[in-house]
Amino acid sequence: MSHIRPRCFQLLCLVLLSLIPHAAAQTIDDLNQRWHDTFVALKNGQQDTADALFKNFNQDLRLYLQKNNADWRVEFLAGSLECQFSQWRSTGAGILRSVLQNNRDLNEKGKAQLSSWLTACTAENHASGSTPDAPTADIIDVAVHVQTPGIHSFGKAGYLDNSEHISGAAVSPLPVNELLARRVPISEPQRALDAALARYPGSVGSTIAGFTVATDKYRGADSASGIGRCLQSYLAPLKQEFEIDRSEYVVTVYAAPWIDQVYDNARKLHGLTLPQGVVAYSVLEDMSLSGLGSPTGCGSLAHELVHLLIKPKFPMSPAWLEEGLASEVAVSSARSDQFEFSWSWRDAMLEQNIALRPTVANLLETSWGDFNAAGREDLPRAAALQAMAAVFIRYLDTQGKLKEVYFAARDQHITADLSQYRSYGEILEKTFVKSADDIDHDFDAWFKKQQASRLKDTPAPRKCNGPVQGPCPDLKQTAN
Ligand SMILES: [Zn+2]
Structure with missing residues (x-):
């Protein structure tokens, strides 16, 4: 030019x-x-x-x-x-x-x-x-x-066997324009359904509340509509609590019954080779979610839904906040207009890798790249970071500070006209009226108290054999 x-x-x-x-x-x-x-x-x-x-x-x-x-x-x-x-x-x-x-x-x-x-x-x-x-x-x-070429997708980390725990952002060779052309306005659900079924051979589907869900034929169309309803239940609390709106485009969901199908779909639908351990991923360019899901367990897909829908109002969200929130939403109970967060396998993961827990101040400095493991030996660090991000969201919620911190990070970190800047640490210290070190000590005490009350009621989780010292939730838990 x-x-x-x-x-x-x-x-x-x-x-x-x-x-x-x-x-x-x-x-x-x-x-x-x-x-x-x-x-x-x-x-x-x-x-x-x-x-x-x-x-x-x-x-x-x-x-x-x-x-x-x-x-x-x-x-x-x-x-x-x-x-x-x-x-x-x-x-x-x-x-x-x-x-x-x-x-x-x-x-x-x-x-x-x-x-x-x-x-x-x-x-x-x-x-x-x-x-x-x-x-x-x-x-x-x-x-x-x-710039990294191609599309970017974000996968939810999960356990598929006793040793792998990987979260990956994969890059697709598919042309971005081809993916953008797949977007269908929310007013044309039938067109979105026809297109999804054509892309996913041997599938049945349903459209509900702005979602088009395609899943394997043997599960039946009722299963597809059940997954749509499951995802729909997250929309009201996302809007009510975090001003995260539904999309103006149909969100297309490719819900697989087992993990091999997720990997197969990723290759066929998006040219993606998913890193081992990823159970769901999302692609903003074509407004799609793909992963394990059922009418009674669509948490992994809901995690990806947060990644998709957060963008319009919060395009430069920090990893600790977006990834932490998406992870907690995935294991939450979605009430009519709010989320209920509770102890989950993320907490157990943090408990098992507590020596690698980043301090609150360090967490707030992390980048998206930090959430990916650089190799097998780096898995425990990445796992501890992912767990800390999620559990810290729950901590903020129990302190009654989650929404205040979320909106301050969205609107005050860099103001809308890019004329003022405030670090996440400053935002947190102002919200709590405490230093980041004091907040870290409080978090530590709160987490230990959670562990203690948990131990009274529940037996300790079984440990995995592998590079990550953590519990071994089964696939159903992982998908939630
Ligand atoms: Zn994620």
Whole structure:
């Protein structure tokens, strides 16, 4: 993409800028152009012009964000530009830090580039307009090279045998446009059902409450509608408690009766080879869930439903919150308009790996990548982290703080206009009026009390033989 940039002297530029009403940025490319123009002015030492252009960038950014979500690219543009202006630098650094932590799209090269921008922003002798690398002609074009290709799916970790516990984000080679074309508006459920049955050979299906469910023929259409009703029961509490709305598209559910079928479906439907241990996954691009599920046990699918539906209002949610909430929803009782969380196999997992439990402060710093095991030897750490995220959600709930923390993380970590930043640690400390260390001690005491009262009533869980020291819930428990 080529950009024509006017050459002008500083004062003349300022006059021109004030006389020409600039069109509001409609696209990310428009914002990118304003970002680049501001950098050019800074590099040329035209501070007044840069100030005016930065003001324009922020005005356009607000207009853009009225109609679009702030993804990592927009946050990068805003944060890196804020880093160039001394009074905005700490906000810019916070936003860049947040992008590094919460994005799910950047590959290793992208993360490395972002890190160097953050390092430059926080350097003591930061010079305006200085960047780790000269700003490229178009940062958004560059995104092609720093972004993980293909679609992203999130799998729920689970036990399938006595040794594996893996959560994986898999990447599909399927073209994104092909997947987007599968989306069907909620007003056309029959079209969604016909399409789902055609994609899942030997299936029967049903549509209910915005869900289309396809499952194996031998289970019968009643089973499909039962799974739809099971998932439907999660919608009201998601909306009531967390403002997580149903989709404007039909959510297509491929519910398999056994795990081999989940893996087979993943290959055929999405070109995915699932990591061993994953029992369900979701794909935002075609609004689908796939995994083990039955009319009386659709927890794994509900876990994935949280991942799908949280995005419109909370696109850059942190892993500790989204993964923790999805995991607790999966094992909750969904009442008419609220969730009831209780002791589950996640707590037992934390109990068995307590020595590896991250502190609350460390949990709040974790990225999506941290939730995946880097190899077999890393499984216990990942398992302890996943369990901690889930149990911490339950802790927040019992303290009456879950909703407050959720909405503060959504709305105050980075404000809607990307002009203010507050770390998750600051949010938590403000909510509890306590230091993160004190909250960690409280969590520890609360969890031990939970264990003690649990031990009085229930025999200790059987231990697994394998790299993860944990209980061995059967498949039914895992799927809930
Ligand atoms: Zn998940």
